[in-house]
Amino acid sequence: MAKTAIDEKQQQLARYAKALGHPIRVAIMNFLAEQDTCFFGEIHEILPIAKATASQHLKELKEAGLIQGEIVPPKVKYCINRDSWQEAKNLFSEFFGKCQCSKNGCCE
Amino acid sequence: MAKTAIDEKQQQLARYAKALGHPIRVAIMNFLAEQDTCFFGEIHEILPIAKATASQHLKELKEAGLIQGEIVPPKVKYCINRDSWQEAKNLFSEFFGKCQCSKNGCCE
DNA sequence: AAATCTGTTCGTAAAATTACGAACAACATT
DNA sequence: AATGTTGTTCGTAATTTTACGAACAGATTT
Numbered sequence: 001m002a003k004t005a006i007d008e009k010q011q012q013l014a015r016y017a018k019a020l021g022h023p024i025r026v027a028i029m030n031f032l033a034e035q036d037t038c039f040f041g042e043i044h045e046i047l048p049i050a051k052a053t054a055s056q057h058l059k060e061l062k063e064a065g066l067i068q069g070e071i072v073p074p075k076v077k078y079c080i081n082r083d084s085w086q087e088a089k090n091l092f093s094e095f096f097g098k099c100q101c102s103k104n105g106c107c108e
Numbered sequence: 109m110a111k112t113a114i115d116e117k118q119q120q121l122a123r124y125a126k127a128l129g130h131p132i133r134v135a136i137m138n139f140l141a142e143q144d145t146c147f148f149g150e151i152h153e154i155l156p157i158a159k160a161t162a163s164q165h166l167k168e169l170k171e172a173g174l175i176q177g178e179i180v181p182p183k184v185k186y187c188i189n190r191d192s193w194q195e196a197k198n199l200f201s202e203f204f205g206k207c208q209c210s211k212n213g214c215c216e
Numbered sequence: 217a218a219a220t221c222t223g224t225t226c227g228t229a230a231a232a233t234t235a236c237g238a239a240c241a242a243c244a245t246t
Numbered sequence: 247a248a249t250g251t252t253g254t255t256c257g258t259a260a261t262t263t264t265a266c267g268a269a270c271a272g273a274t275t276t
Contacts, residue, residue, distance in 0.1 A: 004154040006131040010138065018129030022234085023114040023122040026203075030118065033207035040253055046112040053235050055254055060233095074243045074252050080207050089204040095134075096197040099141035099188050130264085148223055161265050163224055168263095182222050182273045 013095060016088040019064030024049060025057050032067060032080050040076045121203055124196040127172030132157060133165050140175065140188050148184045 020026055024047060031046060032038050044054045058078060061067045065084040070077045128134055132155060139154060140146050152162045166186060169175045173192040178185045 004135065004139075005156070006135050010134040011131050014129055014131040014134045017125045017127075017134070019125075021122055021126030021129040023119050024234095026118040026122045026125070027112065027114050030203070030206060031112075041251095044253090048113070049234095050236055051253070052237075052255080056234080059254090071242090071253095076253060085204070085207060092200045092204065095138070096193070096200065098138060099193060132264095149221095152223090157264095158266055159223070160225080160267075164264080167224085179223095179272090184223060 009091065012087075013091045015064055016066065016084075016091065019061055019066055022057065024054075025061055028057060028061060029066065029080070032078060038078050039072075040078065043078060117199065120195075121199045123172055124174065124192075124199065127169055127174055130165065132162075133169055136165060136169060137174065137188070140186060146186050147180075148186065151186060 020029065027047065028043060031043060035042070040055070040058070043058070044051055047054050049057075058067065058069070062069060065081055066088065067078055068081045070079070128137065135155065136151060139151060143150070148163070148166070151166070152159055155162050157165075166175065166177070170177060173189055174196065175186055176189045178187070
């Protein structure tokens, strides 16, 4: 009954996954990924939700580390956080590399 | 003010991400990925949570499509769902391929 | 048939998530 | 100084998530 502690990698992967676990936030990330400029207003413009809600979603993405905000008065510029993006990319890549289903008798 | 509808791909990515948005569920997927046999009992054994909670997490992973369960009386055998796993892998891969941060003036 | 093993479902409670309008703060313009 | 623009924060409400023990159901063993 050796209860495996959840390790830091799993925690971090879950944190990123949770941040991406809402369609609006995925849409935001997709939008940021293909933009050079990325002010709040432009982001809000493409989203079918209220300003306050958009701000809230951006806050969560920021807290997960996936994006960062910069104040450029009187606007706010958002962008993808390179380092975290890379880390998330690596974590997910490793994660999905773990199951070679074809050689796994369990998946059939 | 063209409100971009959230498309099906974003929805599906978010669905998978949400399912992976909890450390316990990441641990379950990791465990399943490296096992040939995968009965409920073995899964529960490695998790620091109650039986009922483990069952609940498995149910969510199943509803997201990431795993499937098979009754092998008197046990229940769980395994990764190959097709969904591959779909998720592809969706995340495409997603993380979207930002070439180095060429993006926004991320600096 | 009674007891056992296996895992799900039920009922419940606490906490977190999602969404909105209104109020607010910071800065620029008039 | 008054006004306008931009985006966050506040307060609130409805829903969902997470977790647990207890009760249950299916199958096997005694």
